[in-house]
Amino acid sequence: MMAWLVRRLVASLAIIFAVVTFVFILIHAAPGKSCGQIEFDVDPAVCDQLTKQFGLDKPLHVQYWRYLAALAQGNFGYSFSLHRPVRDALADTIPFTLQLAGAALVLDFLLGLGLGIYQAGRVNRLPDVVLSHATLFIYSLPTFWLALILMLVFAEEFRWFPVGGPNDAILCPVVDSLYCVADRLWHLVLPAATLGLVGAAGTARFQRAAMLEVANQDYVRTARAKGVPERRVVLRHQLRNALLSFITRFGLAFPFVLTGAVLIETIYAWPGMGRLAFDAILTRDYPLVTATALIASTVVVVGNLLADMLMGVADPRLRVRASADVEIATA
Amino acid sequence: MRLGNWLALFVALVLAAEIARLTRQRALRRERWRRFFKHRTTSWGLGILAFLAIVALAAPLVAPFGPGDQLGIVDLRNHPPSWAFVLGTDVLSRDVWSRVAWGARVSLGIGALGALVAVSLGTLVGATAGYYSRWVDALLMRGVDVGLALPRIFILLMAVALWDGLPFAALVLAIGLTSWLGTSRLVRAEVLSLREREFVVAARALGAKTGRVIFRHVLPNAAAPIIVSAALGVGNVLLLEASLSFLGIGVAPPDPSWGSIIAEGASTIYTAPWTILFPGLAISLVVMSLNAVADGLRDALDPREEAA
Numbered sequence: 334m335m336a337w338l339v340r341r342l343v344a345s346l347a348i349i350f351a352v353v354t355f356v357f358i359l360i361h362a363a364p365g366k367s368c369g370q371i372e373f374d375v376d377p378a379v380c381d382q383l384t385k386q387f388g389l390d391k392p393l394h395v396q397y398w399r400y401l402a403a404l405a406q407g408n409f410g411y412s413f414s415l416h417r418p419v420r421d422a423l424a425d426t427i428p429f430t431l432q433l434a435g436a437a438l439v440l441d442f443l444l445g446l447g448l449g450i451y452q453a454g455r456v457n458r459l460p461d462v463v464l465s466h467a468t469l470f471i472y473s474l475p476t477f478w479l480a481l482i483l484m485l486v487f488a489e490e491f492r493w494f495p496v497g498g499p500n501d502a503i504l505c506p507v508v509d510s511l512y513c514v515a516d517r518l519w520h521l522v523l524p525a526a527t528l529g530l531v532g533a534a535g536t537a538r539f540q541r542a543a544m545l546e547v548a549n550q551d552y553v554r555t556a557r558a559k560g561v562p563e564r565r566v567v568l569r570h571q572l573r574n575a576l577l578s579f580i581t582r583f584g585l586a587f588p589f590v591l592t593g594a595v596l597i598e599t600i601y602a603w604p605g606m607g608r609l610a611f612d613a614i615l616t617r618d619y620p621l622v623t624a625t626a627l628i629a630s631t632v633v634v635v636g637n638l639l640a641d642m643l644m645g646v647a648d649p650r651l652r653v654r655a656s657a658d659v660e661i662a663t664a
Numbered sequence: 665m666r667l668g669n670w671l672a673l674f675v676a677l678v679l680a681a682e683i684a685r686l687t688r689q690r691a692l693r694r695e696r697w698r699r700f701f702k703h704r705t706t707s708w709g710l711g712i713l714a715f716l717a718i719v720a721l722a723a724p725l726v727a728p729f730g731p732g733d734q735l736g737i738v739d740l741r742n743h744p745p746s747w748a749f750v751l752g753t754d755v756l757s758r759d760v761w762s763r764v765a766w767g768a769r770v771s772l773g774i775g776a777l778g779a780l781v782a783v784s785l786g787t788l789v790g791a792t793a794g795y796y797s798r799w800v801d802a803l804l805m806r807g808v809d810v811g812l813a814l815p816r817i818f819i820l821l822m823a824v825a826l827w828d829g830l831p832f833a834a835l836v837l838a839i840g841l842t843s844w845l846g847t848s849r850l851v852r853a854e855v856l857s858l859r860e861r862e863f864v865v866a867a868r869a870l871g872a873k874t875g876r877v878i879f880r881h882v883l884p885n886a887a888a889p890i891i892v893s894a895a896l897g898v899g900n901v902l903l904l905e906a907s908l909s910f911l912g913i914g915v916a917p918p919d920p921s922w923g924s925i926i927a928e929g930a931s932t933i934y935t936a937p938w939t940i941l942f943p944g945l946a947i948s949l950v951v952m953s954l955n956a957v958a959d960g961l962r963d964a965l966d967p968r969e970e971a972a
Contacts, residue, residue: 344809351810356822363826469705473952475903477910478926478944481933489934588815595817596907600930611911614821626818634813 341641345634352630356623357400361393404627410620414613419624422609427628429499430605433528433598434590436521440529441586445536446579450572452537453544464537471534477596480527484600487523494523497602524601528593532586539582543575550574577648584640591629665728665750665761672725680715684708700964709956712949720768729759731766731920742936752938754929764943767920771902772950774836774921778901781840783894786847791878791886793848794855805852808845816842817907824913835914839901847893854886888965892958899954906947922947 384390388399403410409419448468452461471479488496499520500506505513547553548571556570557563594607602608606625613621684707691697701707719726729735735757743753751760793804819842824830830838858864859882867881883890908914909923910930917924922943929939 348810348813474948475906591815592817629818630814
């Protein structure tokens, strides 16, 4: 188990390293010189000086080495558009994305698992058929469109929830009280619901299929035959095994939430990392763009690692096989 | 909408229903395809896809106006849906239905082309990795791991930032190049198990060249997951294109794609919600239909069901 874990850890680090390298290559493969000769009429002397100042006259491998060394120290460079270190910009925005993603994932998993289990218990009966169609529809919605529709209905039409920012813009930057915590949650409802509902629909479809897959197994039939109460059959025999495939989905939820965050945060003016990334595109702020991409991929890799570890805990077969050192990495 | 447009639309609807009905009728004669239509949603999905494909092809007939026609900037802005403008007009007094109809060409076109690029590449890489195995496999699959670690919207954002916007062909290519990873894993797994089967070993023993073995013996037997992932792929690519266009870095206005119509309508959602409602419904319908069809295909092509 330990050896397997170490191997997964090393593999994860290698992936992050490869992503860093890929991003470096992408930047240097892009057309254009280091200072904007196209857009502006820059004095060549100034241009030379700038090139030298940023170390862009050095050979590529030296630049690559410097880039790695800087990253290793947590230095993501300096944002052109915000005129501040990228690290500070990230530190300001990441908590907001964590709140949004956390709320969305909780809704996604709780609602999705619940619906999936509920439906699997009533296959092809009316509630299941209705929910199957509903989840198919919601799962197919573009998140950005659902965001606009929810905003239109619940913020504009009914005026139940606020939009535009994470807080009461007048009071909360000044005071720091319980009211503002509640206010934050209130502002979080629509963005988190948008992302969480689409995710939950996917999770429900997935979980329903996983439960049904397990339902025909011999051990479930045996459990029923020997008189185990239905509730226990579902929870201990079916769910326990169906959760294994759910863990795989858990790992896949991270890229989904990150992608959604770019769109949702832009629409709801949520000052998180996704919006930061998007704003960085509009201003062609490369250090900021690449830093957000690196953070995003790190999150995905950590998510996968987490899923692998959960799998190791949840599936005793893996522990045995892992000690026999059989390749079980990505299934 | 003139009478001719209504007529064309009606013909499109009948044609689509007929296509769905005929496919179903023919399919019911064969056991495997009967499973394809086990759920009623599959027929509906097929019908909806056929309808929207016909609308896309016949855009000049079903749409009363051109996609960029400004009908009267003074008194026809944000006009609510009416008999003349069935889905209303947008802030620049363009007919929303005409834009959605013409946009079907762009959106469905990018969806199909992007998925074609993605599935071809994914199949090629997956088959290579699965068939050669060892270090080729290790190299390719570690590459796929790295690719999957970077959410593709970030890769595309970086590409757009660095290359200053992408022309249409480059956009399709970029989307395709970032969407093949999942397919390659599926195909690899399938090929990995197929290459040890007797008929493949036999073909090799008879001296068939590697290319022939892969393309004539292995891949046709791995068709099921490829076809399913192609169906899902079109939907995914469509959603991705819509998201990028919505963010203003995909299809550039004034060209109408369903995503860019929503993007342009987003600023007037409170005064003219119809500008975002209908293109969004179109996207949802297509993706939902593709998901339903993919479900049906999975049922039809799953060898385990055949045995049961």
